[in-house]
Amino acid sequence: MSKKILTQDEKNRLLSSIRSIENFPKEGIIFKDITTLLNDKDAYALTMQHFEDRYKDYNLDYIAGIDSRGFIFGAALADRLGIGFVPVRKKGKLPSTTACEKYELEYGFDEVEIHLDAFRGQKNARVLLIDDIIVSGGTAYAAANLINKLDVNLVEMCFLMDIKILGGAQKLQKVAPVYSVLEI
Numbered sequence: 001m002s003k004k005i006l007t008q009d010e011k012n013r014l015l016s017s018i019r020s021i022e023n024f025p026k027e028g029i030i031f032k033d034i035t036t037l038l039n040d041k042d043a044y045a046l047t048m049q050h051f052e053d054r055y056k057d058y059n060l061d062y063i064a065g066i067d068s069r070g071f072i073f074g075a076a077l078a079d080r081l082g083i084g085f086v087p088v089r090k091k092g093k094l095p096s097t098t099a100c101e102k103y104e105l106e107y108g109f110d111e112v113e114i115h116l117d118a119f120r121g122q123k124n125a126r127v128l129l130i131d132d133i134i135v136s137g138g139t140a141y142a143a144a145n146l147i148n149k150l151d152v153n154l155v156e157m158c159f160l161m162d163i164k165i166l167g168g169a170q171k172l173q174k175v176a177p178v179y180s181v182l183e184i
Contacts, residue, residue, distance in 0.1 A: 004054050010046060011182055017043035018161070032161060032184075034132050038072065047073070047160065050181065051130075052080045058155055061125040062086050066143050067093070067112065070131035073160065077130065086118040086127075088143040099149055103142035112139060114146045125152040134159045134180065137168025144175045 006014075017037040024031040037043045051073065064086040065074025071087060078085035091100060091111035098113040119125045127147055131140055140157055147154050154176045162169050162180035169178045 006046075006050055006181060010050075014043055014047060014160075015182060015184075032133060032163065034069065034160065037160075047181070048076055048080065051077045051158070054179070055128060055158075056081060058128065059126055060128050060155065061122060062119055062127045062152075064088055064114070064118075064127055064129045064143065064147055066129070066131040066139055069133075070129075073132065074130045077128075084120075086114065088112050088114050088129075088146065099146050101142040101146045101149075103138040105138065110139075112142050112146065114143075114150070116150070119150055119152050123151050126155050127152050128155055129157045129176070131157075131159055133161045133163060134168040134172070134178075135163045136166040137171040140168070140172055141175065144172065148175070 014037060017040045019033040019036040021031040021033050023029065060081060060083055062084045063074045063078040065071045065088065067087065067089045075085045089112065091113055094113050094115055097116045099116055100111050100113045102109050102111045129143055129147060134140060144154055144157060156177045156179055157172055159180045161182040161184065163184055169180065172178045
């Protein structure tokens with residue numbers, strides 16, 4: 001059965017598989033640990049089936065995944081859809097010629113990179129950008145800008161979870177449509 005949207009029971013099932021760690025990585029933060037969803041075969045299968053059902057009719061050419069948890073969902077989804085996977089990596093991790101985009105962190109800056117030939121020169125390729133969680137949206141915004149610099153069509157940005165406290169999804173809507181399976 002093809003489902004573009006999960007039922008509330010299915011969302012609750014996924015939420016219950018995600019562990020909350022208080023005061024990590026610093027005091028006052030409640031970290032959402034998706035490793036417990038990943039090692040729950042049923043929760044992971046539900047997640048991946050949902051992604052496949054949602055995106056199988058998008059006529060995508062590539063999935064771009066953000067370092068590092070976006071690789072987990074992105075590579076598996078690309079395989080399921082029979083298309084290519086493109087890693088968006090932290091600076092200095094890709095071996096060939098790259099484009100780079102700087103983004104702001106709470107205390108400083110970081111950068112992400114993508115290979116210039118990541119989409120094999122295919123102009124207007126249809127690309128989905130995927131990652132696990134969106135909070136402020138800084139990394140995803142930088143990744144989206146990189147993708148757009150390569151003359152492809154960023155169809156949508158997809159996240160397992162949107163932590164709405166900092167409004168990251170709203171910021172990203174200015175670049176491309178945003179879809180999150182779960183919102184908290």
